[in-house]
Amino acid sequence: MTELEQALTRLGAEIEFPETPELAASVRRRLAGAPRRRNLGRTLALGFAALAVLVGAALAVPPARSAVLDWLGLRGATVERVETLPRVPATAATALELGRPVPIEDGHPLVKVPLVLVPTALGPPDAAYVSDAVPGGKVSLVYEPRDGLPRSRFTGVGVLVTQFSGEASPGFVSKLVDQGVTVERLTVEGRPGLWIEGGPHALLFRGPDGEILEDTARLAGNTLLVEHGSVLVRLEGEVSRERALEIAASLD
């Protein structure tokens, strides 16, 4: 280091910068404020609840959540690779937690949500549900099994399309995966997405401290997550990557 560089380094140590304002608290208030606009009571109860999907072949019963080995994410969604998966129910259908059924009219569910995307490649859904069990709410579209849409051993249906408000709770849908599962970052019509394949995964919520709320956990199959503007779309079914991408590309 030259003399000039040394002098500059010393100058840096001696400069009196304006006092750093207390930013951490104001940032936290701003972050907490975002979901509060939508549903105050629910948000206060859940805090930054997170919906997690765990992926893995073996379902061990560790006492606590295991170390995070890897991480991928979207707005409102995370995928974590862990050593061992927490326990989740072996039977899925009972834990689907879709909420209350809503009527479908002209191929669209009648819900008071600003934007509900329907995959036109699959046509109108066979059933639709809404739930406010998560911040921002969720809308689920159910497609019954048919040619090219085998019945999922995890959901009991053909394809399940779930939509969350990705802005209501960042890091909200998260997936834990273990080594046997492939996670691929991709884009669908230019929108960021994640494809998870190769093993069952379990769907669950995280509480405000990151703890897993066990009663919401269930197993799930191949899943495509797509960030569609402020909406996070989760598409689950025993379909190939290509078919899932085709269905996701038709979201309208």
Place this chain on the structure above:
Amino acid sequence: MGDRPLAETELVALAQGGDSRAYQTLVEEHQTIAFRTAYLITGSAADAEDAVQEAFVKAFYALGRFRPDAPFRPWVLRIVANEARNTRRSAGRRERLALRATEDPLSGGAVPSPETALLGSEQREELLAAVEELREEDRLVIGCRYLLGLSEEETAAALDWRRGTVKSRLSRALGRLRERMEVRA
């Protein structure tokens, strides 16, 4: 959150899972360097505060795109500096960088040694004035590297340049600063 302080990678992992308290700790750890970087760019404490607050909110929502094996500081400084440049653009003006060296650097009771000798106040003012006279690009790269003590990688992130560009521009900026100091001498 446990008995021992969490490592940064653990805090980042928790924050990525939506843990706002873990994220608050990360903000606390990085707010000073973030604020000073934004101040270097905007030249205004108020603009810097706005920019850094906005940047930390955006960074939280962008955590999904952060690779957990990467260092957090350059990643967040890139977002902070970008926000600071936006703030400055919308402010429509560029204030003169108002760096002010501490009045009494010896008040802490430090004993100057040849290695850590503090600059004489006259020399310090000369050097500061010469830095402030530099063109913006030169002032920013020297400011980031020496006044803020950012690494080359962090400087590259903050200025949105490649590392090779940081090296070459820094070398040229030092050359021009040296010329100015010689003129003043």
